[in-house]
Amino acid sequence: MDTQKQYYESINLPDVLSIRNVSELYSKFTDEFHSNDTIIISIPEGAEADLSFVQLIESSRRQAKAKGKTFKLSSPASGSVLKVLERAGFIESFDHEDANFWLHKEVTLCVQIS
DSSP, X not given: OOGGGGSEEEEEOOSEESTTTHHHHHHHHXXXXXXXXXXXXXXXXXXXXXXXXXXXXXXXXXXXXHTTOEEEESSOOOHHHHHHHHHTTTGGGOOHHHHHHHHOXXXXXXXXXX
């Protein structure tokens, strides 16, 4: 087994996450997927994001899943990223997997015993 595949890569993103740098971020993600099975994205607190960034993350998530790789955020979405998710209507349509990815909300099962 390739020892490089055993490790993960943590990518620290810039403070501006917009259409102006989405192509650069896409290239970075793609390069890292070639040599790592797990990629963890760190979004700076106070980062400014737009819808193109959320679309890139969603696309990368799907690509990772299709290739059997792990793609996740180091911390829950907040600030500008959270506002974009809310304004674009993503949060209302989240399933459990989406909520876990973006908001780090684990699925809990409640069992009622009578």
